[in-house]
Amino acid sequence: MLHLPFPLVSRLPDVGTTIFTTMSRLAQECGAINLSQGFPDFSADDALFERVAHWMRSGHNQYAPMAGVAALRDAIAAKVSGLYGADYDPEHEITVTAGATQALFTAVAALVHPGDEVIVFEPVYDSYVPAIQLQGGVVRRARLSAPNYRPDWDAVRQLVSPRTRMIMINTPHNPSGSVWTASDLQALAALTRDTGIVVVADEVYEHIVFDGVRHESAALYPELAARSVIVSSFGKTFHVTGWKVGYVLAPRALMAEFRKVHQFNVFTVNTPVQLALADYMEDPARYGGLAAFYQAKRDFFREGLAGTGFELLPCAGTYFQTVRYGAISDVADVDFVDWLTRRVGVAAIPLSAFFGDARDEKVIRFCFAKRDETLLAAFERLQRFC
Incomplete structure (x- = not known):
């Protein structure tokens, strides 16, 4: 094994492997049902795959x-206008x-x-804080x-200072x-x-809101939209998380700054997939029915856990x-999910992983974006041991 001939000073000394990677690897090693990492185990619509193949075969691969x-x-732009009444210029604001x-x-x-200080709300998705720290920003946490x-808006107000540059929000909220x-x-x-x-609004689950409630996008509020970078995800919407395609909405001045960085850390995104997504979005029902689809899964999952001690x-x-x-x-949540994975055969995520101080509220997170047969198998195991 080779060793570095000089000391290495980490930019992220307190960061290790993400909890998602850790739990998915443990689930695989133990043959556990993976309800930890947030991805579906069912396929997207064949019509979407056909459009990708069409554009690939048509030579749109550069x-x-x-x-x-x-x-x-x-x-x-058409989707956002129809849903939120907000008009973004596709040339300069998307x-x-x-x-x-x-x-x-x-x-x-x-x-x-x-x-610069950046306010986040914890439990906070694990990519926010390292991104802030890598820029030399100072993290302020609202609980x-x-x-x-x-x-708690009174508590948030107490965190605002002359150094506050950004507030990062996430609704619907993961975890x-x-x-x-x-x-x-x-x-x-x-x-x-x-x-x-500046507000960064993480709205990747915008189409997955239940019980007839409206998703309150920052785009709905002109005063907020004027200072917001809004983020969404095709992976979450169309069950293709592995494609890694999303988008950003922002007023022109903010988008100009965003693109200065974007052009050097990514430059551009998969061409045939983009063209396929454009075709697929022509029918709004393809994202408009997502709330009902996942509400049925939520209700099914909650019913399945009703006979447990959770x-x-x-x-x-x-x-x-x-x-x-x-x-x-009464064990710590990280120990409980380890037992749950190894002994029960179902993997979950401990919420302490989303707190800066590893706060343990004895709460864990399951992902129910799974086929019914996957969930039924998980219920059988959880009902037997829990």
């Missing part, structure tokens, strides 16, 4: 424009990205300077607490499954009014269900 294929940006994580990283890299994981309300977006608009604060927490959106396990065990 670089797309840096900002994305024009037809896809036009389709995104960019196609290599998934949502790249979009989030690029937004932070483009807009956060060393010493969302079980069982409802609602923002908790909570959904922000109109009053939350209005509070955010009031909080940022007359400031230089306490089901509210799930208003996303394809994640959080549960308390205190009636089953």
